[in-house]
Amino acid sequence: MSSHLSKYLQRSAQVISKSFENIVLMKGAEGPARAPKTLYTFNSSEDIQQFATGCDGDIGGLSTVNLDLDTRPEVTEPIGKQATGLFWGDMRLQVKPGFESKIRGGYAGFRNKTRPAFLFGNLTDDASAHEYLALRLRAAGDPKTHNSYFVNVQTDGPVSTDLWQHRIYFRKKEAWEDIFIPFNNFIRTNAGEMSQTQIKMHRERIKSIGISILGGNSGVEGKYELGIDSIGLVNEEDVVDTLSHLESEKDSSKEATSW
Numbered sequence: 279m280s281s282h283l284s285k286y287l288q289r290s291a292q293v294i295s296k297s298f299e300n301i302v303l304m305k306g307a308e309g310p311a312r313a314p315k316t317l318y319t320f321n322s323s324e325d326i327q328q329f330a331t332g333c334d335g336d337i338g339g340l341s342t343v344n345l346d347l348d349t350r351p352e353v354t355e356p357i358g359k360q361a362t363g364l365f366w367g368d369m370r371l372q373v374k375p376g377f378e379s380k381i382r383g384g385y386a387g388f389r390n391k392t393r394p395a396f397l398f399g400n401l402t403d404d405a406s407a408h409e410y411l412a413l414r415l416r417a418a419g420d421p422k423t424h425n426s427y428f429v430n431v432q433t434d435g436p437v438s439t440d441l442w443q444h445r446i447y448f449r450k451k452e453a454w455e456d457i458f459i460p461f462n463n464f465i466r467t468n469a470g471e472m473s474q475t476q477i478k479m480h481r482e483r484i485k486s487i488g489i490s491i492l493g494g495n496s497g498v499e500g501k502y503e504l505g506i507d508s509i510g511l512v513n514e515e516d517v518v519d520t521l522s523h524l525e526s527e528k529d530s531s532k533e534a535t536s537w
Contacts, residue, residue: 332388
């Protein structure tokens with residue numbers, strides 16, 4: 279019980295600290311900070327515990343989902359890490375007997391858990407000063423599954439059920455890639471369908487970020503495996519610097535992609 283209370287108080291302190299910096303110290307007077315910002319890492323058991331998973335198997339489907347820590351040297355050493363996250367399982371389109379007309383199979387995903395701040399609601403992330411969502415990922419498993427991944431962003435906006443999505447495109451298999459997705463390219467969806475009205479994402483208050491594999495959308499089945507090292511925020515100058523750095527190094531184990 280004391281450990282849970284301690285976490286709540288720490289989160290409340292974060293909210294108070296942020297408000298103090300913004301209001302009392304007038305931090306915003308100098309303009310928003312544009313430096314790259316890491317939101318989540320996947321390099322320890324504590325990191326992995328920040329995320330929740332789900333799949334159609336939870337409600338009558340046959341897909342499975344796992345989010346574990348991967349310590350295989352052949353996976354982690356190319357980026358100089360001792361461990362990275364591993365999102366994996368079986369993607370199945372069929373469902374259990376009796377559920378054929380009730381649910382649609384073919385999905386699995388993970389997202390960060392809600393972060394209650396005890397006295398001040400839930401913690402959110404402000405991405406208003408950044409143009410890109412940055413992900414370091416590694417596509418493996420059945421190659422058929424590689425084009426079925428999506429990144430999902432949920433904000434504390436006017437419609438709580440809105441989910442902003444963008445497909446993840448990979449250029450390599452079984453190799454780490456730095457992927458940069460412009461926030462302006464995300465599509466607003468609701469209840470799994472693209473919304474007819476597209477509005478600007480409320481980036482000032484991001485509640486959750488996650489990744490899903492949607493085999494049902496493309497009719498894809500198979501064993502999926504996605505390595506995750508980090509999720510963060512960057513701007514155009516950071517994307518250019520990363521691309522230039524990788525080009526100069528000619529690093530065959532890691533590549534950057536901007537969409």
